[in-house]
Amino acid sequence: MLLAFDTATPAITAAVHDGTAVRAESTQVDARRHGELLLPTVDTVLSEAGIKLDAVTGIVVGVGPGPYTGLRVGLVTAAAFGDALGIPVYGVCTLDGIAYAAGRMGDLDGPFVVATDARRKEVYWARYTDPRTRTSDPAVDRPADIADEVAGLPAVGAGAVLYPQVFTGARAHGPQHQSAAALAALAAERLASGADFLPPLPLYLRRPDAQVPAGYKAVMPK
Structure with missing residues (x-):
């Protein structure tokens, strides 16, 4: 269960x-x-x-x-x-879950891309040969920097829909x-x-937005 x-x-x-x-x-x-x-x-x-x-x-x-x-x-x-x-x-x-969901909709034939919105005008993305098989490590990039890698490939996810000029094969009706x-x-x-799983640890891929300010003033106890 x-x-x-x-x-x-x-x-x-x-x-x-x-x-x-x-x-x-x-x-x-x-x-x-x-x-x-x-x-x-x-x-x-x-x-x-x-x-x-x-x-x-x-x-x-x-x-x-x-x-x-x-x-x-x-x-x-x-x-x-x-x-x-x-x-x-x-x-x-x-991304694997989104890829699997897309496969259950029966609309993908051959390699495709999953991309989610990473904010800061970036996407989290990975390539798949089928809904169960990821062929690249998850990455975070600006869409323009990966345009050649994803052009023409079917793509699902909110990131793909957000940047259709890069993800030219974006499926707006797929899972976002x-x-x-x-x-x-x-x-x-x-x-x-009997397949392996990832450890339950976060894949952040970049530092959080909130950070300790540099050069802050230290207050000493009296």
């Missing part, structure tokens, strides 16, 4: 998967309320699945790449659940944000096949 969630994109998404099928899923899109909405979303899917948290045997969490503030909400929650319940926590690249249902289904397949 898997509980999956991801906060690496503007979606706050959670799902319960029983090893065979998704039993419940819920997704809200709000880039500023990950911390506020994640636990209620988890409560919702557990209730809809008809189980309590102590029935969960594994946690699946999207590890990014994603913005610092949102991403850490899901990872800290996953670590807390895993520790409290004494169950494993399986990390999955967020993460779906925990797809993430859980992908993890269930990997568990069944």
